Amino acid sequence: xxxxxxxxxxxxxxxxxxxxxxxxxxxxxxxxxxxxxxxxxxxxxxxxxxxxxxxxxxxxxxxxxxxxxxxxxxxxxxxxxxxxxxxxxxxxxxxxxxxxxxxxxxxxxxxxxxxxxxxxxxxxxxxxxxxxxxxxxxxxxxxxxxxxxxxxxxxxxxxxxxxxxxxxxxxxxxxxxxxxxxxxxxxxxxxxxxxxxxxxxxxxxxxxxxxxxxxxxxxxxxxxxxxxxxxxxxxxxxxxxxxxxxxxxxxxxxxxxxxxxxxxxxxxxxxxxxxxxxxxxxxxxxxxxxxxxxxxxxxxxxxxxxxxxxxxxxxxxxxxxxxxxxxxxxxxxxxxxxxxxxxxxxxxxxxxxxxxxxxxxxxxxxxxxxxxxxxxxxxxxxxxxxxxxxxxxxxxxxxxxxxxxxxxxxxxxxxxxxxxxxxxxxxxxxxxxxxxxxxxxxxxxxxxxxxxxxxxxxxxxxxxxxxxxxxxxxxxxxxxxxxxxxxxxxxxxxxxxxxxxxxxxxxxxxxxxxxxxxxxxxxxxxxxxxxxxxxxxxxxxxxxxxxxxxxxxxxxxxxxxxxxxxxxxxxxxxxxxxxxxxxxxxxxxxxxxxxxxxxxxxxxxxxxxxxxxxxxxxxxxxxxxxxxxxxxxxxxxxxxxxxxxxxxxxxxxxxxxxxxxxxxxxxxxxxxxxxxxxxxxxxxxxxxxxxxxxxxxxxxxxxxxxxxxxxxxxxxxxxxxxxxxxxxxxxxxxxxxxxxxxxxxxxxxxxxxxxxxxxxxxxxxxxxxx
Numbered sequence: 001x002x003x004x005x006x007x008x009x010x011x012x013x014x015x016x017x018x019x020x021x022x023x024x025x026x027x028x029x030x031x032x033x034x035x036x037x038x039x040x041x042x043x044x045x046x047x048x049x050x051x052x053x054x055x056x057x058x059x060x061x062x063x064x065x066x067x068x069x070x071x072x073x074x075x076x077x078x079x080x081x082x083x084x085x086x087x088x089x090x091x092x093x094x095x096x097x098x099x100x101x102x103x104x105x106x107x108x109x110x111x112x113x114x115x116x117x118x119x120x121x122x123x124x125x126x127x128x129x130x131x132x133x134x135x136x137x138x139x140x141x142x143x144x145x146x147x148x149x150x151x152x153x154x155x156x157x158x159x160x161x162x163x164x165x166x167x168x169x170x171x172x173x174x175x176x177x178x179x180x181x182x183x184x185x186x187x188x189x190x191x192x193x194x195x196x197x198x199x200x201x202x203x204x205x206x207x208x209x210x211x212x213x214x215x216x217x218x219x220x221x222x223x224x225x226x227x228x229x230x231x232x233x234x235x236x237x238x239x240x241x242x243x244x245x246x247x248x249x250x251x252x253x254x255x256x257x258x259x260x261x262x263x264x265x266x267x268x269x270x271x272x273x274x275x276x277x278x279x280x281x282x283x284x285x286x287x288x289x290x291x292x293x294x295x296x297x298x299x300x301x302x303x304x305x306x307x308x309x310x311x312x313x314x315x316x317x318x319x320x321x322x323x324x325x326x327x328x329x330x331x332x333x334x335x336x337x338x339x340x341x342x343x344x345x346x347x348x349x350x351x352x353x354x355x356x357x358x359x360x361x362x363x364x365x366x367x368x369x370x371x372x373x374x375x376x377x378x379x380x381x382x383x384x385x386x387x388x389x390x391x392x393x394x395x396x397x398x399x400x401x402x403x404x405x406x407x408x409x410x411x412x413x414x415x416x417x418x419x420x421x422x423x424x425x426x427x428x429x430x431x432x433x434x435x436x437x438x439x440x441x442x443x444x445x446x447x448x449x450x451x452x453x454x455x456x457x458x459x460x461x462x463x464x465x466x467x468x469x470x471x472x473x474x475x476x477x478x479x480x481x482x483x484x485x486x487x488x489x490x491x492x493x494x495x496x497x498x499x500x501x502x503x504x505x506x507x508x509x510x511x512x513x514x515x516x517x518x519x520x521x522x523x524x525x526x527x528x529x530x531x532x533x534x535x536x537x538x539x540x541x542x543x544x545x546x547x548x549x550x551x552x553x554x555x556x557x558x559x560x561x562x563x564x565x566x567x568x569x570x571x572x573x574x575x576x577x578x579x580x581x582x583x584x585x586x587x588x589x590x591x592x593x594x595x596x597x598x599x600x601x602x603x604x605x606x607x608x609x610x611x612x613x614x615x616x617x618x619x620x621x622x623x624x625x626x627x628x629x630x631x632x633x634x635x636x637x638x639x640x641x642x643x644x645x646x647x648x649x650x651x652x653x654x655x656x657x658x659x660x661x662x663x664x665x666x667x668x669x670x671x672x673x674x675x676x677x678x679x680x681x682x683x684x685x686x687x688x689x690x691x692x693x694x695x696x697x698x699x700x701x702x703x704x705x706x707x708x709x710x711x712x713x714x715x716x717x718x719x720x721x722x723x724x725x726x727x728x729x730x731x732x733x734x735x736x737x738x739x740x741x742x743x744x745x746x747x748x749x750x751x752x753x754x755x756x757x758x759x760x761x762x763x764x765x766x767x768x769x770x
Contacts, residue, residue: 004289004304006317007085007192014087014191015054021120022050037066037117053117057191063118064197070116073109076101078118079203082195083357083429084350086320088122091186093324096347100377101204110188118194122187200430205355206373210363210418218364218413220422221269223315224459225408226284226322228483231467232263232476233281234290238300238494242282244293255279255334267480274404276333280325287321303468312424312437314464315409319428323349323405330400331386348374348381349401356412356421357429364418367398374398449509451518453487469508472500487521489528502529542577543617544570548635558582569617589616597669599623605673610639619667625651626660626676645679652680693718693727696736696747700724703745712739 022030027046034042034049037056042049056062067075080097081089095106103109113119242254258264258278265273274280282298285291292301306317324346327335352370359365371394375382382390389396402419406412411425421429427437446461455474459481470476472495474485495505506525510517544561546552546568555561560578561570572578598614601607608627610619620639626648627641651660657680661671672680698704701723707713708720716732716739728736737747 004287004317004321005088005189006306007087007195007320008317009192011058011191011193014193015057017122017189018054018057018120018191019050021122022053024121025050033115033117036069036115038062039065056117058193060197063194066116066118067198070112070118071109073098073103073105074113074116074118075198075201076103076203077109077113078190078195079198079201080350080354081119081190082192082199083203083354084320085195085316085428086324086350087192087195088187088189090324090326090343090346091188093343093347093350094188096343096379097351099379100347100351100374102377110185114185114188119188119190121185122189203354203358205358208355208359208363208365208369210359210365210420212362213364213415218415218420218422219270220413221408221410222459223311223408223410224462225269225479226281226318227311227314227464227467228459228462228476228479229264229277229281230285230288230290230318231471232479233258233278233285234300234303235471235476236261237282237285237291237298239490241294241300242291242298244296244298246296250279250282258282263476263479267478269408270403272400272403275330275400276328279334280328280404283325283328284318284322287325288318303471307464307468309464310437311462311464312410315411315424316428316437319406319409319411322409323353329384329397330404331389331397344378344380344384345401348378349405351378352398352401353406353411353421353425353429356419357426359420361426362420364415364420366418367402368393368395371395371398444512445514447509447512447514449513449515449517449521451520453521453524455485455487455509457483457485459483466512472498473505473508487525489531492525492528496529502526505529542572544572544578544583545615545617546570555582586612595619595666597667599664599668601668601670601673605675606643608641608643608668610641612638622663622667643676643679648676648679649683692730694730694733695721696726696728698724698726706743710739710743712742 025033030046030049030053031042034053037053039062042052044052056066067078077094077098080094080101081087091110094110098104098106098109110119114121236258240257243251245251255278258281259276261278264278264281268274268277282291286293286298289304290301291298293299304317306314309317326343326346328345329335330345351374355370355373356365375393382394385394385397399417402412402414406425407414407419410422411428412419413422424437443458443461446458446466448456448458450456454477455470457470470485473491474487475491476483477486478484492505496502502525506517506522543565544555546555549567552561552564552568552570555570555578556564560582562573563571565571595616595618596614598611598616598619600609600611602609606627607630608623610623623641624647627643628647630640630642632639648660657672657677665671698707704720704724704726707726708717713736716728716736717726718729718732719727721727733749740747
């Protein structure tokens with residue numbers, strides 16, 4: 001997966017993004033943009049014209065001349081994009097900010113910036129070579145104060161992961177594309193080289209005044225609250241991917257899992273937990289490239305390169321993506337069902353930050369002043385406030401947003417309920433080069449590895465690369481001033497499956513540990529690692545099943561297979577098929593498909609016969625749990641297994657009878673037979689009882705029904721055995737005969753065969769001799 005779009009990406013990468021966007025311009029509009037930007041009509045071929053537009057982005061005199069030709073509102077649009085150092089913008093967020101600045105013809109301003117080649121439609125997945133322009137179907141000028149227009153739900157909106165209603169505009173379209181761009185393009189971007197030319201230009205914002213304090217009086221966070229939780233949510237998704245609905249929303253079980261995770265709900269510096277912090281962390285991880293979408297699920301991606309830099313640089317890279325998270329409210333939390341409110345929080349948040357950047361450097365600003373300005377200028381913010389919050393003018397909303405996003409990211413600081421930008425925040429909005437970034441103190445030995453395999457990580461000594469490494473090697477259990485992680489076998493195996501080796505793991509822990517690693521931990525890691533090293537992993541394999549062990553020995557001797565697996569299996573050396581001239585191929589099995597039925601249950605209910613054509617390599621292991629292999633009477637006969645009581649009962653103890661039924665239905669089409677169930681359930685039944693009864697056979701079911709109902713006979717009948725069969729005790733035969741005579745029935749007796757005597761229940765004394 002490519003890294004998220006960053007203002008600090010190399011200029012060559014931004015130039016390539018411009019080329020990808022220009023490929024979708026119709027010929028006429030491409031040349032029109034080139035003429036407006038460069039001031040001359042280019043007669044070259046299409047590729048040369050596009051290259052001239054890209055080259056102009058890096059030509060300061062040419063850009064300055066173009067900026068003098070456009071309206072001042074276009075310059076203000078570019079200044080907003082540049083001051084926020086957010087190159088890619090969702091269209092409606094820009095229009096809302098422009099409206100708050102008093103520019104109400106935003107679509108026309110955006111259209112003019114596109115026509116002059118100062119901004120471009122954002123082309124997604126340009127690195128993969130499958131460029132498509134992000135477009136939303138809309139009508140220019142549809143923005144009103146009542147509600148936002150219909151908008152795309154992709155890009156900067158990780159809370160709504162559904163695909164946008166986009167279309168790739170091809171060069172041969174009849175409709176001139178630029179004529180509808182201002183109302184249809186969903187995302188636009190600004191080349192950072194152009195942005196640096198206008199970052200210092202002022203915006204029409206008020207300069208709030210406020211009291212000043214002594215140096216160091218403000219409360220400033222350490223900046224680790226969000227990076228640590230982003231690493232933790234990456235870890236949770238790596239072990240258990242998050243599924244998405246058809247609409248791109250999260251399932252309820254994943255939401256509840258994150259809601260109840262103490263890593264996200266506890267341990268926030270300052271004691272204020274953001275609303276729906278777990279879901280917000282998940283959405284931020286998507287926006288920052290830690291998670292990527294695969295079909296209908298989210299999966300962990302490699303840590304982006306910014307995690308191998310310093311903490312200030314990481315915060316600067318993460319900041320624009322975290323501020324732009326949509327469909328989240330600082331008071332109400334996640335709001336996926338209200339699409340019209342999706343972009344209000346990020347647009348209001350950027351305006352708050354721009355107001356703080358316009359204030360004097362040492363002035364502490366009252367959040368009530370920020371809320372009052374938003375109330376009077378933002379086109380939609382006041383309409384989404386809860387009624388109780390609206391009565392207070394939205395101050396609580398502003399304070400909760402500041403405590404949820406910029407304060408944990410070290411961009412603002414607090415003093416007496418007032419706020420201002422930190423040195424890092426002021427550098428972000430007003431600084432120039434990266435050399436001016438604040439320096440982070442280094443404390444390399446910040447881990448305490450305990451004998452119980454827990455790791456105590458002290459926040460003041462962490463660095464982004466160490467956090468990324470710890471997320472791979474151990475499990476985040478608790479986040480606070482001293483974070484707690486736990487070394488687990490599963491995490492170690494995942495690390496070894498990646499690019500890690502056991503010596504590298506030990507070296508990482510020893511280099512950052514304040515004390516030598518305990519002997520118990522060293523032994524534990526070595527045992528886990530040796531267990532992993534005993535496994536041989538092949539990227540692909542062809543396993544051959546033979547009829548007998550002798551055939552395996554012959555194939556090994558002739559070199560047809562390289563390794564022997566078990567008694568009757570062999571594997572080739574390089575994963576290729578063996579020379580089929582030496583084999584009689586019965587079946588070919590693809591293990592990416594579901595298991596096929598390959599067992600047949602015999603009439604006795606205990607014998608299972610294997611179909612060699614449909615069988616796979618796992619069926620013998622599966623059947624072996626409940627049955628024993630029968631010795632073949634002939635070499636050519638199929639394999640047969642016989643279910644035994646001991647193995648079947650052990651299998652039921654380790655799993656369940658329902659699980660065995662499910663497996664046997666998949667393998668044979670039928671559940672366990674009654675005979676097999678008898679072996680399992682017999683020990684749980686009460687003792688059987690043997691007794692001597694006489695059987696009465698009747699000519700019709702009506703006769704049996706009548707005898708069971710007739711008061712004269714119903715007390716004489718012990719049990720009904722069938723529709724026309726009753727059982728009685730021997731001593732009840734004379735009274736039953738009399739009753740039957742009264743009913744006109746004749747009872748014929750067949751007592752010629754004397755019943756076998758039941759075994760005595762207790763020893764009898766010997767009879768006296770005669």
